[in-house]
Amino acid sequence: xxxxxxxxxxxxxxxxxxxxxxxxxxxxxxxxxxxxxxxxxxxxxxxxxxxxxxxxxxxxxxxxxxxxxxxxxxxxxxxxxxxxxxxxxx
Numbered sequence: 001x002x003x004x005x006x007x008x009x010x011x012x013x014x015x016x017x018x019x020x021x022x023x024x025x026x027x028x029x030x031x032x033x034x035x036x037x038x039x040x041x042x043x044x045x046x047x048x049x050x051x052x053x054x055x056x057x058x059x060x061x062x063x064x065x066x067x068x069x070x071x072x073x074x075x076x077x078x079x080x081x082x083x084x085x086x087x088x089x090x
Contacts (some may be wrong), residue, residue: 004059011058015072018050
């Protein structure tokens, strides 16, 4: 197994890359999810797989490890993607 990331900044960049890949490979789900406010339901499995991958790559000693992944979800799915499609709430 490869050495785990211990730097929080690198861990956050990794989280953003993982979530960006999820958004890229699930563009239809992202569009539908934003338009219908169901994005977290539609991407639940993908986001969990991404979180599992993130946990495998990032040391558990990294402070607020899960918060880094959650922040990446907000940055990528809400801030970047949210304004691209019609949505009653975004």
